[in-house]
Amino acid sequence: MTDIKRPDRHRRHITIVSETFPPEINGVANTLRYLCQGLMSRGHHVTVIRPRQSRESLKPAPNNHSPLFEHELVVCGLPIPNYTEFRFGITRPKTLVTLWQNHRPSCVYIATQGPLGLAAVGAAKQLDIPVLSGFHTNFHSYSRYYRLGAFERLLSAYGRWFHNRTQRTLAPTRRTIATAQGMGIGNTALWSRGVDCERFSPKKRSNSLRQQWGLQENDRAVLYVGRLAPEKNLSLAVVCFERIRKLYPTARFILVGDGPMKAHLEKRHPEFIFCGMQKGDDLAEHYASGDLFLFPSKTDTFGNVVLEAMASGLGVIAFNDAAASEHIRHNENGMKAPLHNDDNFVQHALKLADQPSLLRRVRSKARLDALDLSWNQQIDVFERLAFNSYIQVSSHADNKQSFPVL
Structure with a gap:
């Protein structure tokens, strides 16, 4: 260039x-x-x-x-x-x-x-x-x-x-x-x-929304935002959440979005919380009310949702590709796995879920870094x-x- x-x-x-x-x-x-x-x-x-x-x-x-x-x-x-x-x-x-x-x-x-x-x-x-x-x-x-x-x-x-x-x-x-x-x-x-850091902010966190999801203050809300479609590698997100739930039975998987896989996922996993399409301040509230953010896609050229999750102060787990390759520093402001290592992706999510001090540090740093974007x-x-x-x-x-x- x-x-x-x-x-x-x-x-x-x-x-x-x-x-x-x-x-x-x-x-x-x-x-x-x-x-x-x-x-x-x-x-x-x-x-x-x-x-x-x-x-x-x-x-x-x-x-x-x-x-x-x-x-x-x-x-x-x-x-x-x-x-x-x-x-x-x-x-x-x-x-x-x-x-x-x-x-x-x-x-x-x-x-x-x-x-x-x-x-x-x-x-x-x-x-x-x-x-x-x-x-x-x-x-x-x-x-x-x-x-x-x-x-x-x-x-x-x-x-x-x-x-x-x-x-x-x-x-x-x-x-x-x-x-x-x-x-x-x-x-x-x-x-x-x-990313719009005024719209997407930890200040939008809603205790009432978390209560609707069935969560207490210290329970884990694992969030996915995006199209519910095969190319988004959602099967890995499901496996990842199920491993987290074994550690924390009160954890909830929150899916924001719509797409051709929604009916299949609702039928197989009625315990998941499907919020449908959200936009504007409602979307920002959903982001900020989560704790961990799963981005399992291997096909996105960028993934705006990664920056929105960072700005909202979430613990992002992604592959070392697209937006994460540019903006996530492993173990500092998020976690990223090698592109072809699904086991590594799951292990990183388990580590964040199981170490509250690390999760707090990662979330805080993600927000600070997003302010520069x-x-x-x-x-x-x-x-x-x-x-x-x-x-x-x-x-x-x-x-x-x-x-x-x-």
């Missing part, structure tokens, strides 16, 4: 293209929420292009007062197999070419690599608009969890082709950059994630990356240096 000049702060027009966007609840949508808010707060003009979401009205809603963007284009959406709550976006490149000829963006950021992202890359290249892509999701590695393992190489080849058509691919960790480069994706750059810093990085691309393209096309906005 090369050093990038810091851009000036003139108002720019950034278009964000994504198959998922708030109010949908997932890591990509969460990241885009903070990105849009950060760019808008700096005076930049933000346009969002996304598919119509599940159960969304066909009647376009006014967005003049949206805190996330100034204008949006909502395109046709089709359900994603096994992810029916999310949608593919469908539009013709010609539609985007016409839009961008009239209201040319300074830069296009493509967060997802579905049909909508593909159309956006084609339109941007046709108009010589700088385009960045985000390596948010390991879709090629997800295939093995949905009996589509035969397509893993094909999906990997598609990802390599797609990202190499963009000027730069932004990845959230150094390990993810190495993964992308190993796939043959060139010209990568690090763009990480932040602001979204403001990450918006700085995004600006430098996006507008360096704009400067490079516009320097070769002087007649495109002054762009109208919507």
Whole structure:
């Protein structure tokens, strides 16, 4: 990676293209929420292009007062197999070419690599608009969890082709950059994630919520937050909790989220507490009311929930991958196991559960370290990356240096 000049702060027009966007609840949508808010707060003009979401009205809603963007284009959406709550976006490149000829963006950021992202890359290249892509999701590695393992190489080849058509691919960790480069994706750059430490805070701990969970003051609440899906390695989380419960029979396993495994888990483990989707202050309260946080996933490119758990003052147990590889220091502010050592993961969780003084120290340090992980810093990085691309393209096309906005 090369050093990038810091851009000036003139108002720019950034278009964000994504198959998922708030109010949908997932890591990509969460990241885009903070990105849009950060760019808008700096005076930049933000346009969002996304598919119509599940159960969304066909009647376009006014967005003049949206805190996330100034204008949006909502395109046709089709359900994603096994992810029916999310949608593919469908539009013709010609539609985007016409839009961008009239209201040319300074830069296009493509967060997802579905049909909508593909159309956006084609339109941007046709108009010589700088385009960045985000390596948010390991879709090629997800295939093995949905009996589509035969397509893993094909999906990997598609990802390599797609990202190499963009000027730069932004990845959230150094390990993810190495993964992308190993796939043959060139010209990568690090763009990480932040956390809102005002929202996610130990101060949100709720004794009444813990009582609803059946917990006394010193009982252990073991928390999982995320999609209840095969690629999240939830079977390991279940094994881990059952080992903890042998030591502490009063411990409770709290699962926050929804997904295709929920019905199966509820049937097999009626003693678990399923809280469903939570958001905003309710989500923050659930985090802060826990004690240990299990993050067993081996497929996430980052895992925003790790930073949210740290900010909430939880004892995080994760693999040495994604966010944990960057932000967890073993035995100091959390515990992390080698990626392919499930037994080690379980042993680390047992150690934290069984040593109250260590757990208190880890939780306190996690909160302190999270305070340094602001979204403001990450918006700085995004600006430098996006507008360096704009400067490079516009320097070769002087007649495109002054762009109208919507």
